[in-house]
Amino acid sequence: MSMSDAIANLSRKEQVIRKAAELFKDKGYAAASMRDLAQLLGIEAASLYSHIKSKEEILRSLCFDMAAEFRKSLEEVEKQNVPASEKLRNGIIGHIQVMAKDLTASAVFMNEHRHLSExxxxxxxxxxxxxxxxxxxxxxxxxxxxxxxxxxxxKLAVMTLFSSLNWMPMWYDPDSSIDPQALGDQLADMLVNGLKATSTTAG
Known part of the structure; x- marks a missing residue:
């Protein structure tokens, strides 16, 4: 199924949220307006409010839905009866796969959450x-x-890990020669191997 077919199968509200994610990523949440979104969708601005209450409602949906996806992925890893190094590796791969499913929403999640109100x-x-x-x-x-x-x-170990992972939506090209699974495997190898203790044997 093509991306256009997938979008066509979404509900109207889901289509609004998907297009808003593109707009927020391209212009930034603060600079984007409901009028911009209406133009992107090809509808009158007033028509948007029959699907969504406000611009921030869209941002909340994007941010909290992505947070739920990350949490769900990690919960599956935490249930695994494997060594910590394998668990960390699987957690990294899961994190990459969640982002790869929707790079646009991931970019908004990483960069625009600061605009949420209290x-x-x-x-x-x-x-x-x-x-x-x-x-x-x-x-x-x-x-x-x-x-x-x-x-x-x-703290250094974990924050370095996330600093390495969370730039992915900014540079990863889904049409490149490396697919999300291979990308996750390679990043996990680099990050986990750098943390592993090395055993030495006497000569």
Missing amino acids: PYLRDFLLLRINYINRFKTIFEEGVRTGEFKSTIDK
Whole structure:
């Protein structure tokens, strides 16, 4: 199914949200207007309000729906009875796959969430902190079992990991020769291998 066919099968509200994500990514949330969105959809601005209440409602939907997808992916990884290094690797791959499903919404999630009003911004940031801390817990498990280096600062390790992953929506081309699965595998190998403890044997 082509992207245009997929969009055509969405509800009208979902189509509005999808087009809004494109607009927010291209112009930035603050610079985008409901009039811009109406023009993009080819409808009158007044008609938008029969589908959506406000511009921020769209941003909330994009941000919290993406947060739920990330959380769901990580929860599946946390259930796995595997070593911490494998769990971290699978968490990284899952994170990449969630972003790859909708690069536009992912870019909005990463860059435009700061425009949420309270209490939504606080709630969003709490979700993000919880998600990051769960990756930190996996890393700490690996340190305890000797899989990961104990000399690496835990916060540095996790924030470096996310700094590497979260730029993906800005540069990844889905039409490139590397598919999301291969991309996830390669990034996971680079990031996890850099954390692993090395064993030495006496000569």
